[in-house]
Amino acid sequence: xxxxxxxxxxxxxxxxxxxxxxxxxxxxxxxxxxxxxxxxxxxxxxxxxxxxxxxxxxxxxxxxxxxxxxxxxxxxxxxxxxxxxxxxxxxxxxxxxxxxxxxxxxxxxxxxxxxxxxxxxxx
Ligand SMILES: [Zn+2]
Ligand SMILES: [Zn+2]
Numbered sequence: 001x002x003x004x005x006x007x008x009x010x011x012x013x014x015x016x017x018x019x020x021x022x023x024x025x026x027x028x029x030x031x032x033x034x035x036x037x038x039x040x041x042x043x044x045x046x047x048x049x050x051x052x053x054x055x056x057x058x059x060x061x062x063x064x065x066x067x068x069x070x071x072x073x074x075x076x077x078x079x080x081x082x083x084x085x086x087x088x089x090x091x092x093x094x095x096x097x098x099x100x101x102x103x104x105x106x107x108x109x110x111x112x113x114x115x116x117x118x119x120x121x122x123x
Contacts, residue, residue, distance in 0.1 A: 008031050010033045010045050011025070011028070011030035011031060012032050012046065012062045012063055013033065013045050015033070017031055017032075018042075020036055020037045020040060020042065021035050021043070023059050023061075024059060025046060025059055025060055025063075026059045027064035030061060032061035032062070033045040034047075034048055034059070045062050046060055046061035046064075046065065047059075047060055074114055074116070075112055075113070075114060075115075076112070076113045076114075077111065077112060077113075078092060078093060078096075078110070078111040081111070081113040084115070084118055085121070092111075096111055100121065101113065101117060102114070103117070
């Protein structure tokens with residue numbers, strides 16, 4: 001008889017799970033953090049609620065509750081874009097202002113870039 005000693009990790013944040021924080025998503029079947037002890041600190045990477053029709057607990061991880069819309073993975077802000085290009089943020093902001101890199105500036109003054117434009121700029 002073998003003991004399952006392999007540590008479970010959370011499918012949302014990839015940190016280890018503990019017996020009081022492990023839960024299983026009913027959508028994707030992956031494990032995630034759900035603090036089941038109100039007297040202990042813990043994090044929640046998903047939710048649990050009661051299905052009123054079946055009076056059963058339903059579990060869902062944040063990956064399933066808040067999926068990243070397709071395409072948004074490739075939109076980067078100034079810090080992310082500068083890290084991606086390995087250049088300083090002021091340099092990249094300057095290049096954007098000069099029109100050297102296609103970008104969008106939001107109403108809050110945040111620069112947004114599309115990854116393929118950064119690839120083209122780097123070449
Ligand atoms: Zn987690
Ligand atoms: Zn899930």
